[in-house]
Amino acid sequence: MRVEMFTFLLAGLICLGGALGVVLFRNTVHNALSLVATLFGVAVLFIAQEAYFLAAVQVIVYAGAIVILFLFVIMLLGVDRADQMGVDPIVGQRTAAVVFGVAILGLSLVALLSGPEVVTGTPATTAALSSDIPDVNQIGEALFTDYVFAFEITAVLLTIAVVGAVVLARRSDGPVIDEDEFDGTALDALALEEPSDVGDPDQDTADGADPGSGADETDPDDLEEASR
């Protein structure tokens, strides 16, 4: 029990430190790395509670895929500059947010710690966790029997998400919507991918006059043309 308590305290400290880092660090890359610390701590707590499969999935999916995706977007768009924490767009909004957070935490703690018996509810009779069978087998059996319809819906959701992401992130050939606010800063982000094309006006007209050329090559120039 002492080992378990030590593990919990250490992993909990890592979780809380990472969570605070996500909120408080100014640099977006530091935020993403703090998020990794929290996810790792949660994975350790999963292992401490004998949810081995979920701990593995947590590390693979969250730390291995989601955070890497965050870092890709940060590097791709060059948005790793500091957040403007000084300005307060709505007066008193930050104060209200902190009060809201403390209220949520207080309510949760009161609800958790007031009664003598916290975990209420009847133990399961149908899908009990047994220590004899590995948890992968139990989760798999429940997933493909009781929850098979939800599982199918999940497949549909993932397909829709992938298609939506491709459609959203695809470059369109149409004019820029926010022309009035477009001063070419975003073009610098695009220029990272094709440094030689941007900033060459002669190349612009040549590409713009040729609609048959590939969209990938002409698109940054089209954007710049539309902004004029």
Added chain:
Amino acid sequence: MLAQVEVSLTPTWYLVLAAMIFAIGAVGLLIRRNPLVMFMCVELMLNAVTLTFVSFSRALDDVGGQVFVFFVLVVAAAEVVVGLALVVAIMRRRQGADADDLSLMRG
């Protein structure tokens, strides 16, 4: 000293920790302006909820909680994919990425 006091690790400890992570994530979602950091705070809140699910799954001896965590993971992945694609699309069209700059639908 720990042996004398003999503090037992009940599920309440895990639930309190999850509540703390959730509150930190909620505050961060409200006070930060960068959409990427706001997404990270949403991930924090989702992780707090999954920790709660696993704690209850173990306390109540029910595998359903762990199955639900699996679904939460899938939905979180889909959410991040679509959200980051939105951020990329927005950053392509305009210079600012702060949540306050996105006033296109304001009347």
